[in-house]
Amino acid sequence: MPEKLVQIEPKPPRGDWRNPKVEFRKGAMCYSAAAKNLTYLGLPNARAWQPTDSDWKLPPDWKQIILNGMKDRLGKYRSFRLFMDICVRCGACADKCHFYLGSADPKNMPVARAELIRSVYRRYFTLTGRLFGSLAGGRELTEDVIKEWFYYFYQCTECRRCSVFCPYGIDTAEITMMGRELLNLIGCNINWVLEPAANCFRTGNHLGIQPHGFKDSIDFAAGEAAEITGLDIEVPINRKGAEILFVMPSADYFATPHYYTLLGYLMLFREIGLDYTVSAYASEGGNFGFFSSHEMMKRLNAKIYDEAKRLGVKWILGGECGHMWRVLHQYMDTMNGPADFLEVPVSPVTGTVFEHARSTKMVHICEFTADLIHHGKLKLDPRRNDHWNVTYHDSCNPARGMGLLEEPRYILNHVSRNFHEMPENTIREQTFCCGSGAGLGTDENLETRLRGGFPRANAVKYVKQKYGVNLLTCICAIDKATLPTLLEYWVPGVEVGGVHELLGNALVMTGEKERTTDLRGEPLATAEAPVGGESEAAHA
Numbered sequence: 340m341p342e343k344l345v346q347i348e349p350k351p352p353r354g355d356w357r358n359p360k361v362e363f364r365k366g367a368m369c370y371s372a373a374a375k376n377l378t379y380l381g382l383p384n385a386r387a388w389q390p391t392d393s394d395w396k397l398p399p400d401w402k403q404i405i406l407n408g409m410k411d412r413l414g415k416y417r418s419f420r421l422f423m424d425i426c427v428r429c430g431a432c433a434d435k436c437h438f439y440l441g442s443a444d445p446k447n448m449p450v451a452r453a454e455l456i457r458s459v460y461r462r463y464f465t466l467t468g469r470l471f472g473s474l475a476g477g478r479e480l481t482e483d484v485i486k487e488w489f490y491y492f493y494q495c496t497e498c499r500r501c502s503v504f505c506p507y508g509i510d511t512a513e514i515t516m517m518g519r520e521l522l523n524l525i526g527c528n529i530n531w532v533l534e535p536a537a538n539c540f541r542t543g544n545h546l547g548i549q550p551h552g553f554k555d556s557i558d559f560a561a562g563e564a565a566e567i568t569g570l571d572i573e574v575p576i577n578r579k580g581a582e583i584l585f586v587m588p589s590a591d592y593f594a595t596p597h598y599y600t601l602l603g604y605l606m607l608f609r610e611i612g613l614d615y616t617v618s619a620y621a622s623e624g625g626n627f628g629f630f631s632s633h634e635m636m637k638r639l640n641a642k643i644y645d646e647a648k649r650l651g652v653k654w655i656l657g658g659e660c661g662h663m664w665r666v667l668h669q670y671m672d673t674m675n676g677p678a679d680f681l682e683v684p685v686s687p688v689t690g691t692v693f694e695h696a697r698s699t700k701m702v703h704i705c706e707f708t709a710d711l712i713h714h715g716k717l718k719l720d721p722r723r724n725d726h727w728n729v730t731y732h733d734s735c736n737p738a739r740g741m742g743l744l745e746e747p748r749y750i751l752n753h754v755s756r757n758f759h760e761m762p763e764n765t766i767r768e769q770t771f772c773c774g775s776g777a778g779l780g781t782d783e784n785l786e787t788r789l790r791g792g793f794p795r796a797n798a799v800k801y802v803k804q805k806y807g808v809n810l811l812t813c814i815c816a817i818d819k820a821t822l823p824t825l826l827e828y829w830v831p832g833v834e835v836g837g838v839h840e841l842l843g844n845a846l847v848m849t850g851e852k853e854r855t856t857d858l859r860g861e862p863l864a865t866a867e868a869p870v871g872g873e874s875e876a877a878h879a
């Protein structure tokens with residue numbers, strides 16, 4: 340019951356914080372990765388084990404493997420070494436992590452999470468640590484430390500909220516990424532990350548949907564969009580010579596509420612006559628390799644440029660997804676680029692040159708749509724969304740990872756008359772994570788997820804009570820998958836949807852039949868006046 344989880348009692352740690360003992364229990368931990376997935380991905384130490392086992396069956400030389408791995412990464416990643424050295428323990432980040440706020444576990448403070456690995460760094464890689472050990476803040480690397488890393492690095496969603504508040508710019512998400520990479524070296528990984536990654540290698544998407552299944556799903560969605568609008572809607576698949584390759588997270592074509600966002604995309608593309616194709620090979624924009632290691636991220640990401648080249652498109656458009664955009668925006672160009680065979684993206688409808696995508700050649704669907712609206716290219720009837728009182732959750736990666744703050748709001752303010760912001764310290768750069776990103780959106784750790792998502796849910800509750808908000812919009816596939824559970828627990832009565840779902844509702848398409856339902860099949864709102872409180876759209 341919510342009353343039970345909300346009993347959060349911040350207590351100072353008992354005993355020495357350096358004691359690494361952790362208790363693994365169901366609800367608060369993720370299960371280990373299945374051996375078959377490690378084998379498939381070529382990762383070491385494939386075996387049957389669980390975090391609750393006393394013997395984790397580590398390789399005999401596990402300690403040397405970890406220390407060698409640290410040495411290698413300290414040399415390779417300047418940020419890693421800097422983050423190990425420059426923290427002054429000011430505590431500015433301490434109460435900024437949603438996992439700390441929701442659990443009161445002191446080791447969920449970002450500074451403490453980083454200290455788990457920093458203490459080992461001090462002991463083995465600094466002169467004072469080698470000479471004075473624990474007196475210099477060093478800590479021996481033991482099997483219990485490995486278990487503690489596993490527990491806390493899989494209790495961080497790599498959301499980077501803490502980094503916004505650090506005066507030194509320390510990014511604890513990157514430290515978590517390093518921790519997970521090191522754990523990978525000795526075969527300590529979780530199944531909810533490696534199974535989707537293995538599926539991606541096999542079939543191009545996280546769920547392992549094969550090309551004919553992909554085609555069926557896309558055709559089905561096109562049929563539904565046609566039924567709602569009365570128009571012929573066809574979706575080209577693997578079409579060589581198209582101008583644009585459209586890549587989306589696979590959840591858009593196999594899960595709800597994501598699916599309604601897909602309907603919105605298809606209607607938009609039909610209305611503007613976009614010359615595009617989707618791909619059965621690049622059928623996943625998401626990248627669970629990102630939650631495992633840099634190398635895995637690179638291997639999974641490569642298919643997007645490869646497919647763009649094979650199909651001979653000019654540039655790439657990407658759908659509503661979270662970490663997909665952090666990978667595309669921050670890493671793809673240098674990891675698998677430069678994509679010199681592509682052109683600088685230009686909107687075929689408005690002529691806008693997307694200068695910021697000059698290097699990656701990839702544009703976010705919200706940037707693309709906002710530009711269409713800005714140039715008056717879309718006929719919109721926001722009254723069709725009057726049954727929704729809308730708020731917007733800034734998904735961590737598009738917000739903090741690429742600075743996409745205004746475009747979704749611009750669209751929402753044109754497709755809805757009832758848009759209300761959550762409190763300002765919970766949105767934009769300061770947005771609170773859903774609590775289930777970075778591969779933690781599984782069922783076995785539900786208590787951790789509900790605790791981690793508590794600050795976000797609390798802000799939703801505020802706008803529900805103040806404005807009657809009944810729809811939380813977002814542009815991340817993981818959010819769309821996990822926020823419904825979170826809200827059902829903490830704020831029943833608030834649904835979750837995508838920005839392009841509302842766009843699809845409001846879009847008045849040329850020659851369409853009179854619509855009677857929204858994209859969910861619910862009766863279409865026709866009210867003349869906004870429902871609920873005063874709309875911010877009125878002031879836009």
Ligand code: SF4
Nearest residue numbers: 426428429430432505
């Ligand atoms: S805010 Fe930065 S410098 Fe201060 S304790 Fe946190 S990580 Fe260290």
Ligand code: SF4
Nearest residue numbers: 436495496498499501
């Ligand atoms: S990156 Fe996010 S989840 Fe990880 S420590 Fe920072 S605030 Fe917490």
